[in-house]
Amino acid sequence: MSQPNxxxxxxxxxxxxxxxxxxxxxxxxWTDPDAAPHTHIDTFVRVIQTLERGLFDxxxxxxxxxxxxxxxxVHALDVAGRPDAITQLSALAATTTRIGLVATQNTTYNYxxxxxxxxxxxxxxSAGRAGWNxxxxxxxxxGENFRHGGxxxxxxxxxxxxxxxxxxxxxxASWDTGAVATSGDDESWLRPGGARSVERHTDLVRLxxxxxxxxxxxxxxxxxxxxxxxxxxxxxxRHADVVFSAxxxxxxxxxxxRDIRTRLAGYGRAPDxxxxxxxxxxxxxxxxxxxxxRAAWIRREQTSGPRAIxxxxxxxxxxxxxxxxxxxxPDIDPTPDELDPSRGTIPIELRTGKLAVIARWRELAERRxxxxxxxAIEVAPGHDLFVGTPGQVADExxxxxxxxxxxxxxxxxxxxxxxxxxxxxxxxxxLQERGAYRTAYEGSTLREHLDLPPLEEPA
Amino acid sequence: MNRxxxxxxxxLAVEADGDGAHPASWRVSGRPPxxxxxxxxxxxTIAYAEAAGFALVTFAxxxxxxxxxxxxxxxxxxxxxxxxxxxxxxxxxxxPTLHTTTTEPFHLATQLASLDHASRGxxxxxxxxxxxxxxxxxxxxxxxxEPDRLRGEVSDVIEVARCLWDxxxxxxxxxxxxxxxxxxxDRVHHVNFTGGSFSVVGPLITPRPPxxxxxxxxxxxxxxxxxVDIALVGGGDLTDxxxxxxxxxxxxxxxxxxxxEVLLDATEPAAERLAALDRASPWxxxxxxxHVGSTDGLTTLLRQLAAVVDGVRLHPAVLxxxxxxxxxxxxxxxxxxxxxxxxxxxxxLRATLGxxxxxxxFVDAAGAATTS
Numbered sequence: 150m151s152q153p154n155x156x157x158x159x160x161x162x163x164x165x166x167x168x169x170x171x172x173x174x175x176x177x178x179w180t181d182p183d184a185a186p187h188t189h190i191d192t193f194v195r196v197i198q199t200l201e202r203g204l205f206d207x208x209x210x211x212x213x214x215x216x217x218x219x220x221x222x223v224h225a226l227d228v229a230g231r232p233d234a235i236t237q238l239s240a241l242a243a244t245t246t247r248i249g250l251v252a253t254q255n256t257t258y259n260y261x262x263x264x265x266x267x268x269x270x271x272x273x274x275s276a277g278r279a280g281w282n283x284x285x286x287x288x289x290x291x292g293e294n295f296r297h298g299g300x301x302x303x304x305x306x307x308x309x310x311x312x313x314x315x316x317x318x319x320x321x322a323s324w325d326t327g328a329v330a331t332s333g334d335d336e337s338w339l340r341p342g343g344a345r346s347v348e349r350h351t352d353l354v355r356l357x358x359x360x361x362x363x364x365x366x367x368x369x370x371x372x373x374x375x376x377x378x379x380x381x382x383x384x385x386x387r388h389a390d391v392v393f394s395a396x397x398x399x400x401x402x403x404x405x406x407r408d409i410r411t412r413l414a415g416y417g418r419a420p421d422x423x424x425x426x427x428x429x430x431x432x433x434x435x436x437x438x439x440x441x442x443r444a445a446w447i448r449r450e451q452t453s454g455p456r457a458i459x460x461x462x463x464x465x466x467x468x469x470x471x472x473x474x475x476x477x478x479p480d481i482d483p484t485p486d487e488l489d490p491s492r493g494t495i496p497i498e499l500r501t502g503k504l505a506v507i508a509r510w511r512e513l514a515e516r517r518x519x520x521x522x523x524x525a526i527e528v529a530p531g532h533d534l535f536v537g538t539p540g541q542v543a544d545e546x547x548x549x550x551x552x553x554x555x556x557x558x559x560x561x562x563x564x565x566x567x568x569x570x571x572x573x574x575x576x577x578x579x580l581q582e583r584g585a586y587r588t589a590y591e592g593s594t595l596r597e598h599l600d601l602p603p604l605e606e607p608a
Numbered sequence: 609m610n611r612x613x614x615x616x617x618x619x620l621a622v623e624a625d626g627d628g629a630h631p632a633s634w635r636v637s638g639r640p641p642x643x644x645x646x647x648x649x650x651x652x653t654i655a656y657a658e659a660a661g662f663a664l665v666t667f668a669x670x671x672x673x674x675x676x677x678x679x680x681x682x683x684x685x686x687x688x689x690x691x692x693x694x695x696x697x698x699x700x701x702x703x704p705t706l707h708t709t710t711t712e713p714f715h716l717a718t719q720l721a722s723l724d725h726a727s728r729g730x731x732x733x734x735x736x737x738x739x740x741x742x743x744x745x746x747x748x749x750x751x752x753x754e755p756d757r758l759r760g761e762v763s764d765v766i767e768v769a770r771c772l773w774d775x776x777x778x779x780x781x782x783x784x785x786x787x788x789x790x791x792x793x794d795r796v797h798h799v800n801f802t803g804g805s806f807s808v809v810g811p812l813i814t815p816r817p818p819x820x821x822x823x824x825x826x827x828x829x830x831x832x833x834x835x836v837d838i839a840l841v842g843g844g845d846l847t848d849x850x851x852x853x854x855x856x857x858x859x860x861x862x863x864x865x866x867x868x869e870v871l872l873d874a875t876e877p878a879a880e881r882l883a884a885l886d887r888a889s890p891w892x893x894x895x896x897x898x899h900v901g902s903t904d905g906l907t908t909l910l911r912q913l914a915a916v917v918d919g920v921r922l923h924p925a926v927l928x929x930x931x932x933x934x935x936x937x938x939x940x941x942x943x944x945x946x947x948x949x950x951x952x953x954x955x956x957l958r959a960t961l962g963x964x965x966x967x968x969x970f971v972d973a974a975g976a977a978t979t980s
Binding site: 179180186188189190194213214215216222223224225226227228229230231232233235236237239240241242243244258259260262263266267270271273274276293294295296297324329330331332333334335336337338339340341343344354355356357358359360361362363453454455456 | 634635636637640641642645646647650671672673674675677678679680681682683684685687688689691692693694695696710711712713714715718719721722723725726727728742745746747748776781783785787788789790791792793796805806807808809810811812813814815
């Protein structure tokens with residue numbers, strides 16, 4: 150943190166916050182005695198209203214189009230069960246007035262005109278608060294739930310995503326401003342020629358459609374992108390208004406910001422036309438020691454004995470239920486085939502070479518005398534955390550945003566509603582005290598909350 | 609099987625798309641034409657229908673604009689409209705039209721299950737089967753489907769949605785700290801559905817809807833009445849409706865609703881209102897009963913229909929005019945006859961309609977396997 154300002158310094162920079170309500174996976178500690186039922190509409194309403202009180206930019210829903218499995222059976226150890234994102238956000242639009250509503254939606258298993266229309270509908274019912282987190286999927290296992298299943302070659306999924314987004318944007322821009330009648334006496338409801346149909350006929354995107362909706366108060370939904378591969382970064386630089394990233398530690402964040410802003414310039418876009426919000430989690434305490442203790446408890450709960458075994462099973466490709474999670478690593482050899490994709494998306498770097506990964510783990514466990522569970526706590530993927538007193542975390546975040554490493558964070562809660570309550574009640578006031586967080590919503594649309602440059606509205 | 613209609617009760621549904629069923633309704637709605645693209649109008653209409661005591665509101669939809677531009681060419685997607693209203697209402701059923709032909713069945717089932725959760729058990733689905741070349745072109749398809757192929761497609765999508773709604777048992781979430789299990793994996797099922805043109809492995813990503821099964825509504829003309837909870841029957845006159853109701857009851861459909869378009873005497877007589885509207889855009893013939901006239905005449909018609917069907921879906925010609933007349937004059941008259949009872953706060957749509965809570969096919973199958 151002592152490096153000179155590598156990418157500028159902005160003393161007025163403010164922290165933008167989103168909350169990523171995951172709904173599946175090991176992050177959420179369901180064994181927390183104060184846990185609320187995470188699938189219940191009341192929990193969603195309570196969480197989003199707390200976030201709005203905390204002046205958050207946005208509430209995000211993720212997407213997973215197949216229930217995760219472990220060796221052919223439904224994975225039983227993590228929370229699961231989530232709503233359709235656009236449906237749920239439409240319901241929540243009626244219970245809130247300011248906070249942004251971001252739906253993660255796949256470009257592989259949706260039809261462009263259908264999805265563009267549902268997103269535009271959310272944008273209208275929320276008066277300009279909708280966002281779309283653009284994701285792609287290429288695994289045939291998820292595709293088994295769809296008419297058009299595992300049809301898309303990996304190297305073409307971002308190509309499809311790009312064409313998909315362009316078609317959606319064309320539909321969102323297809324109504325002229327002021328094309329709808331202002332009185333029942335007008336000749337026609339829609340001025341003739343006031344809406345143009347959109348056609349695409351490539352091998353990846355085919356459609357002919359006419360939008361049924363005009364532009365929203367923020368013109369169109371805000372576009373988010375999370376892919377970290379070169380294809381994903383390029384899609385972000387071309388189309389996105391906001392990027393999520395996994396580059397949370399400071400040095401990685403700086404390198405990422407530099408890379409993405411270079412790509413932006415390549416597309417003729419200004420540095421401030423794209424907000425960078427890496428994912429992270431926060432554990433607070435009244436003292437630093439207490440915060441560390443809570444963080445360790447959360448990590449241990451997230452890595453229960455059965456979860457540690459299931460984690461290794463994904464790599465070993467074998468039933469390891471006979472092994473003691475508190476004992477040494479399995480003495481049997483893993484199968485030679487690659488990772489089972491059914492536990493969710495596997496990062497590209499883990500798709501091959503699992504035997505080398507396992508060899509490294511064996512060496513690590515041997516050297517540090519780690520049990521199966523200890524090893525999983527050490528190596529199972531988790532979010533980079535900020536742990537400390539509210540003041541400590543606020544200081545760190547202010548440094549991140551003022552040195553332009555990030556524009557804010559997309560927070561993954563571990564406790565629902567506990568994490569949400571403590572961030573809003575304890576961390577937000579500390580950020581406000583440092584002049585790095587709004588004290589009231591100044592705008593009404595998601596685009597305005599993010600301080601993105603206004604879109605030019607074509608005539 | 610010729611069942612007697614649910615007797616002494618006429619369930620009331622209302623279609624609330626746009627400004628009303630008449631294509632020129634936007635000219636006389638008393639609000640700006642663009643109001644149908646914003647939520648205050650939607651909120652007001654449904655709050656009014658709920659207060660009036662309707663059991664169910666339906667939302668027409670299409671992947672295409674509703675009109676060519678002379679009349680309304682814009683609308684919010686129906687699933688989004690219904691979801692937006694779910695947290696603002698507490699007793700009226702919400703039934704978006706979702707099309708089997710232009711959506712992914714898995715998404716459709718997820719959206720409806722989610723609507724049922726958000727509304728605490730008040731979701732229904734009007735099965736859409738848009739089949740024009742223009743509609744199918746929105747998803748890059750070519751069409752239309754031949755009638756048999758279309759019927760098969762619609763039937764498959766209903767069947768897979770029903771399987772997916774059962775794919776999580778009601779007691780699938782166990783939160784058992786001793787075994788570390790959040791779910792019981794034996795209570796979350798692959799559906800392994802294979803239809804004529806697609807297959808779905810499942811399970812759904814969403815837990816079982818509070819109603820177990822979302823209430824499924826389809827027109828008798830789709831040929832799938834054996835799979836639905838409510839069959840909608842059209843017909844040019846009472847005799848026609850009676851015959852068609854009798855025919856669908858042979859499929860053991862639990863409820864039959866007649867489709868009735870209404871344009872009523874208001875501050876001006878119905879005939880004059882209709883003439884003025886038709887001068888702007890003629891109200892073309894449809895496959896539905898149409899009552900243009902007095903509220904007494906409509907009440908009489910509805911009393912006659914109560915002997916034939918279990919409910920009606922009313923299509924007000926102009927929502928801002930005809931819905932208040934229905935609420936103030938027609939529903940009270942039916943209530944006085946005990947033909948109409950308003951739903952109670954917090955009731956599921958199934959409870960309001962007297963439909964039983966369905967069992968779960970996967971539990972039933974397991975039970976059958978154990979006993980055999």
